[in-house]
Amino acid sequence: MPEHLSTFHEKLSRYQTPTITDSICCWTDLLGFGSDLYGAKWEPSEALWISIFNRITEAHRDCYRKLDLLTEFALTLNDGIVRCCDLANIDHIDRLSMWFRECILTHNRINEREQRQQLPGARTVLAHGKKLIHGPSELTVEDFVLNYTKLDPSGPSRLPRKVAERIVASNPEPLQLNLAFSKAYILDRLGSRGGIKGGHFYIDEGVLQAIAHFAKTKPHLRAPIDREEGTSRLFAIPRQDDEYSQDDEYFHLGFRLQLPRISINTTEIETSVYRVVEFYPWDEPLPFTLPVV
Numbered sequence: 001m002p003e004h005l006s007t008f009h010e011k012l013s014r015y016q017t018p019t020i021t022d023s024i025c026c027w028t029d030l031l032g033f034g035s036d037l038y039g040a041k042w043e044p045s046e047a048l049w050i051s052i053f054n055r056i057t058e059a060h061r062d063c064y065r066k067l068d069l070l071t072e073f074a075l076t077l078n079d080g081i082v083r084c085c086d087l088a089n090i091d092h093i094d095r096l097s098m099w100f101r102e103c104i105l106t107h108n109r110i111n112e113r114e115q116r117q118q119l120p121g122a123r124t125v126l127a128h129g130k131k132l133i134h135g136p137s138e139l140t141v142e143d144f145v146l147n148y149t150k151l152d153p154s155g156p157s158r159l160p161r162k163v164a165e166r167i168v169a170s171n172p173e174p175l176q177l178n179l180a181f182s183k184a185y186i187l188d189r190l191g192s193r194g195g196i197k198g199g200h201f202y203i204d205e206g207v208l209q210a211i212a213h214f215a216k217t218k219p220h221l222r223a224p225i226d227r228e229e230g231t232s233r234l235f236a237i238p239r240q241d242d243e244y245s246q247d248d249e250y251f252h253l254g255f256r257l258q259l260p261r262i263s264i265n266t267t268e269i270e271t272s273v274y275r276v277v278e279f280y281p282w283d284e285p286l287p288f289t290l291p292v293v
Contacts, residue, residue, distance in 0.1 A: 032120035073174035121199030129179030254280030
């Protein structure tokens with residue numbers, strides 16, 4: 001690279017071809033958040049500021065309590081929490097199961113607390129989609145310093161470290177043209193108009209298809225269970241191995257879904273969505289379930 005260029009040009013030159021991966025996104029949205037601001041005409045009182053502060057910080061703490069530091073990325077922004085998981089980074093389906101469980105536990109913690117405080121709660125939507133990596137995650141002041149101005153063209157500049165490390169542009173790789181993120185946002189925005197009502201946990205049909213495809217690519221996994229049982233649908237990846245009795249069923253993961261399904265057909269998106277009522281974790285035998293509030 002010519003010596004007069006900066007790290008900025010080097011970072012951009014790394015992205016010459018597209019990289020496409022599979023992503024699952026969990027979007028959790030505090031309900032009723034905007035209505036308070038509209039009612040205050042965008043001039044919150046001190047009491048409202050305190051109420052907003054408490055709701056946001058407590059919900060974010062619920063998310064931060066247990067993040068998967070090796071496989072997921074979280075973005076907390078105002079009244080929303082975004083958690084993304086790339087399937088390419090998942091080496092075992094039990095790790096995916098644990099990630100789903102933590103998304104559900106975060107949702108439950110928020111809603112249980114908000115119910116006690118007589119607040120509207122949160123709605124969570126889980127969606128799947130492709131992701132296109134197309135550029136650097138961030139640019140700092142240091143990246144724009146021309147190489148010829150440095151004592152060592154490949155070394156740091158003489159700028160104070162605090163100044164040099166200041167981020168001036170951010171494009172987090174896990175969210176770069178992330179269609180799972182886009183779909184989760186659209187479904188949450190449809191809300192009651194699309195049949196996605198209230199403070200519940202919803203899953204897009206695409207997530208179930210992605211799980212089934214993931215299981216199919218792993219030779220040690222059995223085919224999914226997918227059946228309707230009265231007013232619900234059971235979708236699960238069954239588990240049978242040497243550690244467990246062949247007479248008992250354990251699931252790597254499983255969802256109990258409310259019927260009927262919610263059909264979404266708009267100019268933006270066409271899919272089926274289900275309200276999740278129970279989750280089956282990988283480390284508990286049947287009939288144990290984790291209820292979803």
